[in-house]
Amino acid sequence: MSEDSTYGDGTEGFFGFVVGLYAAAVAVPAVTIAFELAATPSPGTLFFVLLGSTVLVAYVVGLFGRRESLAVRLGGTRSVWAALVPPLGYLVALFVSEVVRGEAPPGAVAGVAFAGALAGLVAGLGLIVASHNRYVKARLADAPVDVAFSARAPKRDRTRIKWTVVALFVGGVLCFVGEILLHFDPLRWLFQLLVPMAAGLYGGTTEREIRISSAGLIAGSPAHKQLRPWSEFESYDVADDAVVVRRAGWSPWGLRDVRRDASDVEDPEAVADALGRFLPRHE
Structure with a gap:
């Protein structure tokens, strides 16, 4: 029996929610920052861009990420830890911006990037934990x-x-x-x-x-x-x-x-x- 056969082709809403939340935490800050730099720095507009893109990304990605077999496969590979890299990228970008440019980025940009990094790290850890737990459950079904x-x-x-x-x-x-x-x-x-x-x-x-x-x-x-x-x-x-x-x-x-x-x-x-x-x- 394969490592993920215990779950077959079923779906799990909670894991899909975690995957969607992680995708939104990683992608939405970049979208919001790009919109601010290219269009308008209006806080009201940016709020609706942030909210709308979060709901859209989380829903769409969550639909594809709720497969139980995906959770098991992710939990069985070390590459799942790479989920922490994109959120850390926001922190590195802020750090490099201050050191290289000698000045902090605009307040709204820094705020969105920092919030995105924290949200991405929390969601990334949730993704890692959920996939590890599902992998363990699948393997122990055949090996008590x-x-x-x-x-x-x-x-x-x-x-x-x-x-x-x-x-x-x-x-x-x-x-x-x-x-x-x-x-x-x-x-x-x-x-x-x-x-x-x-x-x-x-x-x-x-x-x-x-x-x-x-x-x-x-x-x-x-x-x-x-x-x-x-x-x-x-x-x-x-x-x-x-x-x-x-x-x-x-x-x-x-x-x-x-x-x-x-x-x-x-x-x-x-x-x-x-x-x-x-x-x-x-x-």
Whole structure:
């Protein structure tokens, strides 16, 4: 059975809504900015252009994007992460405009571009999460879960990441203060980049659900699950302090590995037996 055969040719309205919303968040700001530069900067006119194009793009693209098989195929490929590139492009364009041109773009242009970037990132993350979840559901229909547990990152990892988060947050605050004192706008963008990075790193230390199946290793939370096939891993180890599933290939400082606190696992031996059916134990 193929990876997306569980869903066949059916449709799912919610996924279509997410796809349409993402397409609108990416395309509508560009349309609005082009209309403003070519026609009129009137706020009233721009509002109706923004609203009308959002409804039109979201509806049309959503009709084509609601196929369940599309959701499964997207969730099974890494290219789905490219959904974050266009929204980030708006932020990069604003940053380059201020640094290269030495001045900020017109207020309405900057506002639309920044709002589009935020909306696109939120919608893009929603698209990624929804497709990953549907892919996991499709694969587990043919390969039920053998063992499941929930655990935090190991204590050593939590300590290291805590200090990294503190450093990033302090750096972000310094950039914010520097922007105020030096009137150097690019420092504001660094602040807006470093603080979310710190939050994202901290989130990686919190409790995660791990499921072991013949289809692969599923990791995530009730809201977002990701499945990695066993071919992406090379070995495992279950020690007193950590359950580690090592990724194949380059994994600097083990950052790509799945590492969970063994003290949070109720039955480490059952986890070791399940992992041993698919991977060799690390020597």
